[in-house]
Amino acid sequence: MDKKWWKESVVYQIYPRSFKDSNGDGIGDLQGIISKLDYLKMLGVHVVWLCPVYQSPNDDNGYDISNYQSIMDDFGTLSDWEELLDGLHTRGMKLIMDLVVNHSSDEHAWFAESRKSADNPYRDYYIWRPGQNGLEPNDWGSFFSGPAWEYDEQTREYFLHLFSKKQPDLNWDHPQLRREIYDMMTWWLDKGIDGFRMDVINLISKVPELPGVAQESSSVRPAYHFGGKYFVNGPHVHEYLQEMNREVLSKYDIMTVGEAIGVTPEEASLYVAEDRNELNMVFHFELMEVDSGPGGKWDVRPWKLADIKSIISKWQTALHGKGWNSLYLNNHDQPRMLSRFGDDINYPKESAKMLATLLHTLQGTPYIYQGEEIGMTNVKFGSISDYKDIEILNMYKEYLADGHSEESIMNSIYIKGRDNGRTPMQWSAELQAGFTTGTPWLAVNPNYRDINVEQALKDPDSIFHYYKKLIELRGQHEIIVYGSYMILAEDHEQVYAYLRRLGEEQLLVVLNFFGKPTSFMLPAGIDFQEQKLLISNYDVDPLTEIISMELRPYEARVYLLKHA
Ligand code: NOJ
Numbered sequence: 001m002d003k004k005w006w007k008e009s010v011v012y013q014i015y016p017r018s019f020k021d022s023n024g025d026g027i028g029d030l031q032g033i034i035s036k037l038d039y040l041k042m043l044g045v046h047v048v049w050l051c052p053v054y055q056s057p058n059d060d061n062g063y064d065i066s067n068y069q070s071i072m073d074d075f076g077t078l079s080d081w082e083e084l085l086d087g088l089h090t091r092g093m094k095l096i097m098d099l100v101v102n103h104s105s106d107e108h109a110w111f112a113e114s115r116k117s118a119d120n121p122y123r124d125y126y127i128w129r130p131g132q133n134g135l136e137p138n139d140w141g142s143f144f145s146g147p148a149w150e151y152d153e154q155t156r157e158y159f160l161h162l163f164s165k166k167q168p169d170l171n172w173d174h175p176q177l178r179r180e181i182y183d184m185m186t187w188w189l190d191k192g193i194d195g196f197r198m199d200v201i202n203l204i205s206k207v208p209e210l211p212g213v214a215q216e217s218s219s220v221r222p223a224y225h226f227g228g229k230y231f232v233n234g235p236h237v238h239e240y241l242q243e244m245n246r247e248v249l250s251k252y253d254i255m256t257v258g259e260a261i262g263v264t265p266e267e268a269s270l271y272v273a274e275d276r277n278e279l280n281m282v283f284h285f286e287l288m289e290v291d292s293g294p295g296g297k298w299d300v301r302p303w304k305l306a307d308i309k310s311i312i313s314k315w316q317t318a319l320h321g322k323g324w325n326s327l328y329l330n331n332h333d334q335p336r337m338l339s340r341f342g343d344d345i346n347y348p349k350e351s352a353k354m355l356a357t358l359l360h361t362l363q364g365t366p367y368i369y370q371g372e373e374i375g376m377t378n379v380k381f382g383s384i385s386d387y388k389d390i391e392i393l394n395m396y397k398e399y400l401a402d403g404h405s406e407e408s409i410m411n412s413i414y415i416k417g418r419d420n421g422r423t424p425m426q427w428s429a430e431l432q433a434g435f436t437t438g439t440p441w442l443a444v445n446p447n448y449r450d451i452n453v454e455q456a457l458k459d460p461d462s463i464f465h466y467y468k469k470l471i472e473l474r475g476q477h478e479i480i481v482y483g484s485y486m487i488l489a490e491d492h493e494q495v496y497a498y499l500r501r502l503g504e505e506q507l508l509v510v511l512n513f514f515g516k517p518t519s520f521m522l523p524a525g526i527d528f529q530e531q532k533l534l535i536s537n538y539d540v541d542p543l544t545e546i547i548s549m550e551l552r553p554y555e556a557r558v559y560l561l562k563h564a
Pocket of ligand 1: 060333
């Protein structure tokens with residue numbers, strides 16, 4: 001397997017709006033991030049992924065970009081951004097930028113032109129179609145509720161938007177549009193950035209006929225449907241990514257990670273196989289869907305350990321030696337890992353550390369989402385008016401209209417809503433968690449008095465210090481990065497255990513996933529003469545026999561096993 005800096009790196013994701021406000025307007029900004037670079041260095045991360053900081057009317061918090069080459073006023077200026085890049089590079093860290101090119105904002109100059117007339121030179125930068133019998137061109141639904149089409153009076157046609165109606169989809173089949181995007185990417189790369197995280201990149205190519213999903217001849221359209229089979233891994237996506245790689249990416253020593261909705265490991269290989277020259281990694285969603293029922297994200301079900309094990313094992317095995325995994329347990333679109341997979345009430349420290357152990361000891365590049373390293377949790381705001389996320393607000397209206405009870409809707413927001421991950425970073429026990437001197441754009445989680453960075457830095461046993469140690473270990477032991485993966489005792493109901501192997505070394509990871517004690521027997525056939533305890537979230541006598549282990553609630557242990 002080829003060694004690469006991005007395989008050996010740990011990435012830290014920043015959601016700028018919620019990270020640190022420097023000027024008291026209640027919105028995080030670039031100077032705020034700059035003021036925390038030493039904190040990131042102390043944690044030991046190698047790369048920062050910055051969620052979008054470009055000019056945007058913020059219908060979807062920056063994922064609706066109106067100018068790809070300028071910085072959002074709320075966040076600062078291009079010179080602040082240059083200072084940030086420089087500050088990272090001086091400290092030996094790297095920066096990857098979010099690339100959001102499946103869609104732009106409807107306030108982008110391209111769209112302003114495109115909507116003017118059917119023969120405007122920018123018309124085909126977007127996807128326009130006439131209506132059908134007075135209805136949308138097809139029955140596709142948007143990811144943010146309602147139809148994926150919006151009617152535009154000016155030219156009496158509809159434009160496609162897979163996300164909000166302020167996020168019109170770009171038409172990747174248009175060569176000139178692709179050229180503009182490549183030039184824009186080159187412009188950022190020439191400023192010295194170290195790569196891109198590519199937003200919903202596997203949706204950029206649509207089946208040109210845009211067929212409906214359940215379309216009947218009837219003019220009454222009963223519902224909107226997920227049109228994924230016509231745009232997930234669409235017909236030209238690999239051709240376009242190979243072109244992008246040839247024209248842009250291959251000219252720089254950078255890392256790329258594509259967000260890839262609904263991909264299987266086999267499909268993912270087509271994006272990340274090293275000989276295909278597309279991307280380095282993708283973010284898949286299988287683990288994030290482990291607690292969703294057939295009704296999708298808001299149809300909440302309890303997750304099963306057996307599913308978590310089988311999903312992770314499948315990806316670890318399928319990409320081994322072919323491509324590279326990205327590892328994440330939460331991000332700005334997901335609930336907090338600790339509330340979702342751990343126990344944020346009875347065992348916050350133990351379970352956060354157990355999950356962190358999983359994140360850092362698999363094959364792949366770990367991505368830490370801001371606040372995860374101090375055990376930030378989900379939030380329960382009393383009223384829907386406290387929420388800001390467009391996905392939540394649209395769903396709330398749609399579900400109410402469909403007859404769901406307010407209580408059940410709020411309950412699913414508490415479990416799955418994206419604002420769980422977007423409450424301001426908790427820096428201290430001061431007012432507003434030390435995030436801002438003003439009024440935060442989204443309320444802080446009331447638990448900030450107990451859970452905050454200041455507190456975490458003081459406590460040698462904190463989740464923060466455990467993350468720091470995990471990151472150090474990854475740097476010291478190649479096996480953690482490059483070793484192969486084998487699941488152990490697959491049927492154990494409470495324990496997730498696996499063995500990594502590289503050369504003569506073996507790494508044993510044992511994780512009790514629940515708040516009940518349990519025991520674990522090492523399966524026969526694992527040969528070693530020496531054991532070294534690398535890390536645990538409990539006090540463990542390093543010499544305790546490991547053939548049979550008694551594990552406390554959420555106990556995690558990592559051993560290096562060697563032949564004498
Ligand atoms: C995925 C992003 O992570 C999410 O925040 C955004 O709403 C959609 N893509 C649309 O850009």
